[in-house]
Amino acid sequence: MQVWNGTAEVPADLGPTVATLGIFDGVHRGHQVILGSTVREAEEAGLTSVAVTFHPHPATVHHPDRDVVLIASLTDRLERLAATGLDAVLVLEYTLDFARTGAEEFVRRYLVDALRASLVVVGEDVRFGWQNAGDRSTMQQLGRAHGFGVRIVTDIASPATGRRWSSTWVRELLATGDVAGAAEVLGRPHRVRGEVVHGQKRGRALGYPTANLRADDLGLVPADGVYAGWLIRPAHAPADGSSARLPAAVSVGTNPTFHGVERTVEAYVLDRTDLDLYGEEVVVELVERLRPMVAFDGVGPLLEQMARDVRDAADVLGGAHHADRTG
Known part of the structure; x- marks a missing residue:
């Protein structure tokens, strides 16, 4: 899997891609469904699969006074992303200036211009752009405007509990020492x-x-x-x-x-x-x-x-x- 630190490292001859985006903290089972769908769509179309992620975590930038610790380091996050079969990951540096990027500008600059996305795969709760103004409906509207398709992956819940897989759930389990429970949500220890x-x-x-x-x-x-x-x-x-x-x-x-x-x-x-x-x-x-x-x-x-x-x-x-x- 290729890792591009910023758009300057994206190959100039990159062809059309199937892209997804998210922090992917922990790369838990919910993330894996979205990432797996991205990889499958790309393989079926003969395109490159790419995930856009951010570092550091937005919460640490907006709230430096809070004790925000990632479930996984960037190194481990990239290893887990590679394990899903992705062809590449674009790591964008998250700063206060970057956070002011509007939803449409974000899509145009990163998904359209940099990654030449033919299809964007996102979860139901996707949020992007300044003050998280962009959601799945926004992405669909921008897809129509810029000529890419949008695939919405419905939330997947634990069959045992019915609860949606999430990073919050992992944090709750680890706070009590339930590493076996956390492994169920993460799909690995x-x-x-x-x-x-x-x-x-x-x-x-x-x-x-x-x-x-x-x-x-x-x-x-x-x-x-x-x-x-x-x-x-x-x-x-x-x-x-x-x-x-x-x-x-x-x-x-x-x-x-x-x-x-x-x-x-x-x-x-x-x-x-x-x-x-x-x-x-x-x-x-x-x-x-x-x-x-x-x-x-x-x-x-x-x-x-x-x-x-x-x-x-x-x-x-x-x-x-x-x-x-x-x-």
């Missing part, structure tokens, strides 16, 4: 990504060396607790393109037993004490919450619980090998 930094080295002293990541620099981190998950080393991916995935028990919180104050994400790779991950960018996928974060009365009870956490994580992850440390 939620992940955070960051650089491994030096911590207090308490895990190593206790026999459970962890990869430490600062929780304020990773993306949307779920509620404090202990999770079963996978540590992925993108830089060490095998030649066949698969990920270097290692089973892990993941702790999210401030280490209350030791009266910590900094919130961190710490991943212990099951039965591995030989890994040197400092300075490496890793991805942590969170599969299931094992328990909430609690303060223990000393190191002894903590070690007993950590041994149980490792066994529980291995069970959740399909029997991943682990050492029995109960002695």
Whole structure:
């Protein structure tokens, strides 16, 4: 998949396209329906499929005082967009000046002039242009005026709950630590990504060396607790393109037993004490919450619980090998 950072990178010889647009935060199941429709329409017509997305998130530009954290980093968003089969993504820098672009000017400048859209695929709730004045009806009117078709994809809801797939739903689930529920909405496990930094080295002293990541620099981190998950080393991916995935028990919180104050994400790779991950960018996928974060009365009870956490994580992850440390 090609990534174009701004219209200047769009090839001059680009032919007609099938385009869609959105922030696509998380690229959840609802997004996947729209993106899948875009890809199919393009394949059937022999055209190029393109998604227009924005960075940073508009909310962070309009409300810098609010604590808005994306479900997925731009890197992960682009990876997930590529997984849908798109041919290209146009990333537009979102600024206050950009936000003043009117609905018709936006369509003309980006969909018509830059992408030569033959068809635009959008969801029922699409909004675009200054103060979100453009909606699906506006897009249809502009399509008739500028000579492109418009396909409206109806909202798709969870068959289990009837609730519409949405980024808001993902955020609600992660706020309670329900990463398994979030995975149902996302269509895959939620992940955070960051650089491994030096911590207090308490895990190593206790026999459970962890990869430490600062929780304020990773993306949307779920509620404090202990999770079963996978540590992925993108830089060490095998030649066949698969990920270097290692089973892990993941702790999210401030280490209350030791009266910590900094919130961190710490991943212990099951039965591995030989890994040197400092300075490496890793991805942590969170599969299931094992328990909430609690303060223990000393190191002894903590070690007993950590041994149980490792066994529980291995069970959740399909029997991943682990050492029995109960002695």
